[in-house]
Amino acid sequence: MLPGRFYALLAPMTAAVQLSKVSKTFGAGVDAVHAFGPVDLTIESGEFISLLGPSGCGKSTLMLMIAGLLEATDGEIRVNGQVVDEPRTDIGIMFQDNTLVPWRNVEGNIALQLELRGHDPRGHKARIDALLKSVHLEGFAQRMPHELSGGMQQRAAFCQALVHEPKTVLLDEPLGKLDAMTRESIRSDLQALWMQKQPTVVFVTHSIEEAVQLSSRVCVVTPRPGRIDRVIDIDLPWPRDLEVKRSAKFANYVADIQGIFHGFGIL
Amino acid sequence: MASASSERTSLGPKWFDPLSRWAAKSWMFVIFFIGFFLFWEVSIDLFHVPRYILNKPSEIILASRADLPRLLEYTYVTGLEAILGYGIAISIAVPLGLAIAFSSILRRTIYPFFVSIEMTPKIAFAPLFISWLGFGLLPKVIIVFLVCFFPIVLNAILAFSSLSEELERFSRATGANWARVFWKVRLPAAMPQCFVGFKYAALNATVGATIAEFIGSDQGLGFYIQISTGNMRPDLAFAGIFLLTLLGLLMFGLVTAAERLLIPWHISVRRNA
Numbered sequence: 001m002l003p004g005r006f007y008a009l010l011a012p013m014t015a016a017v018q019l020s021k022v023s024k025t026f027g028a029g030v031d032a033v034h035a036f037g038p039v040d041l042t043i044e045s046g047e048f049i050s051l052l053g054p055s056g057c058g059k060s061t062l063m064l065m066i067a068g069l070l071e072a073t074d075g076e077i078r079v080n081g082q083v084v085d086e087p088r089t090d091i092g093i094m095f096q097d098n099t100l101v102p103w104r105n106v107e108g109n110i111a112l113q114l115e116l117r118g119h120d121p122r123g124h125k126a127r128i129d130a131l132l133k134s135v136h137l138e139g140f141a142q143r144m145p146h147e148l149s150g151g152m153q154q155r156a157a158f159c160q161a162l163v164h165e166p167k168t169v170l171l172d173e174p175l176g177k178l179d180a181m182t183r184e185s186i187r188s189d190l191q192a193l194w195m196q197k198q199p200t201v202v203f204v205t206h207s208i209e210e211a212v213q214l215s216s217r218v219c220v221v222t223p224r225p226g227r228i229d230r231v232i233d234i235d236l237p238w239p240r241d242l243e244v245k246r247s248a249k250f251a252n253y254v255a256d257i258q259g260i261f262h263g264f265g266i267l
Numbered sequence: 268m269a270s271a272s273s274e275r276t277s278l279g280p281k282w283f284d285p286l287s288r289w290a291a292k293s294w295m296f297v298i299f300f301i302g303f304f305l306f307w308e309v310s311i312d313l314f315h316v317p318r319y320i321l322n323k324p325s326e327i328i329l330a331s332r333a334d335l336p337r338l339l340e341y342t343y344v345t346g347l348e349a350i351l352g353y354g355i356a357i358s359i360a361v362p363l364g365l366a367i368a369f370s371s372i373l374r375r376t377i378y379p380f381f382v383s384i385e386m387t388p389k390i391a392f393a394p395l396f397i398s399w400l401g402f403g404l405l406p407k408v409i410i411v412f413l414v415c416f417f418p419i420v421l422n423a424i425l426a427f428s429s430l431s432e433e434l435e436r437f438s439r440a441t442g443a444n445w446a447r448v449f450w451k452v453r454l455p456a457a458m459p460q461c462f463v464g465f466k467y468a469a470l471n472a473t474v475g476a477t478i479a480e481f482i483g484s485d486q487g488l489g490f491y492i493q494i495s496t497g498n499m500r501p502d503l504a505f506a507g508i509f510l511l512t513l514l515g516l517l518m519f520g521l522v523t524a525a526e527r528l529l530i531p532w533h534i535s536v537r538r539n540a
Contacts (some may be wrong), residue, residue, distance in 0.1 A: 116452075
């Protein structure tokens with residue numbers, strides 16, 4: 001029995017996400033705003049990659065384009081080898097403002113993802129329960145969103161975004177509106193989930209520390225129009241717990257990236 | 268829902284609890300309300316108000332008891348006009364609001380027309396409808412329909428066209444067809460704003476029916492109030508006004524009950540719970 005990795009090598013190599021000369025311009029003529037790109041980037045399957053940059057640099061724009069929810073002005077995007085020209089239904093997506101609906105409880109909100117896809121959620125009860133447990137929401141399945149704290153809402157939203165077991169997950173600043181302590185705690189749950197299920201994750205953030213802690217690679221995005229200035233491999237052991245975060249190497253990565261943004265005139 | 272019954276503080280039977288809570292919250296209003304009618308009762312004699320101007324509340328009650336059969340019959344007539352017009356307005360305005368929200372052609376034609384007609388007091392059409400259609404039920408129903416239709420349709424358009432960008436994208440990313448997104452996301456998300464229109468229109472309905480009856484009719488509470496005033500019987504006019512108030516309360520109460528039943532999760536319902 002050979003490790004699964006070996007068979008993966010035999011299969012034709014297709015990157016999870018491939019961007020070639022992708023750019024986005026809003027409007028036309030003299031009013032045109034060049035928002036993003038051109039960008040080339042290859043994201044391998046199972047990677048946790050962060051798009052790190054100041055607000056307004058087009059990170060979210062890129063994410064919507066990968067999801068097929070926004071058309072690129074130029075260039076080509078492929079997900080699992082297929083050109084993206086309509087909304088991809090095989091990905092999980094999550095925004096800064098969560099998509100929990102106020103008329104359904106936590107369990108019902110997670111089931112909504114399945115119901116919209118035409119699945120009967122009753123057949124997936126065990127999966128929903130396991131997901132809730134993995135983000136420490138067991139016992140909250142019957143609660144309404146307004147009964148939960150902001151952090152718990154985002155935890156529930158993670159379950160909603162992951163319940164259909166997508167191979168690719170796009171997270172657009174999912175922790176953006178939370179306080180520092182809650183962010184810290186959800187980060188480690190997110191990391192554990194990723195390590196367990198190994199989906200490809202594209203994570204949009206403007207927190208340097210968050211990007212270094214979670215990512216296998218960090219893409220440093222320049223101010224508008226956003227371009228990927230460089231891609232940094234984060235060579236730190238998993239899981240990135242408190243001990244790793246205390247290490248000199250971790251601090252160096254953070255300091256280096258701070259230096260880059262300082263060079264942009266942002267920090 | 269969230270706060271399960273905390274410790275009981277009163278001693279009586281359990282059904283008494285909501286009543287005592289209400290009393291604790293509203294006793295000041297109750298006293299003011301009773302005080303208002305007591306003041307009215309005594310000031311008629313105190314200020315020597317002639318009876319053809321205004322009666323005491325007690326006299327109004329006695330007079331309306333004497334004329335009760337006719338009052339009840341007319342309440343039925345006016346109530347029927349109001350409820351029919353209101354019901355038809357809802358059943359046409361909501362689908363139309365949905366269509367306008369999603370059709371760019373309707374949004375450029377009917378929608379601006381509706382917005383400009385919103386400035387017209389609809390009740391101004393009442394004499395025309397009476398002259399076209401006579402004294403019967405139909406012109407009143409149409410007038411009630413007119414005063415109810417616009418708030419409902421404008422709120423429905425707003426409701427169906429203001430789904431959050433995130434939910435819109437979330438729905439698209441699931442690949443669900445339009446109908447499924449409509450039933451599972453758009454419709455429930457639109458309900459709170461729709462109810463704003465329903466409630467506003469419920470208040471308009473009795474106003475529309477009353478004024479339509481003022482203009483031309485031979486039955487109904489509006490007719491009754493007008494005739495009683497002409498006969499210098501303010502006591503009977505007040506009886507009619509009281510029943511109109513009850514009718515309005517009943518309609519508004521039914522809509523509010525429907526709101527609590529259909530969207531118990533909404534903040535406006537939770538806050539008043």
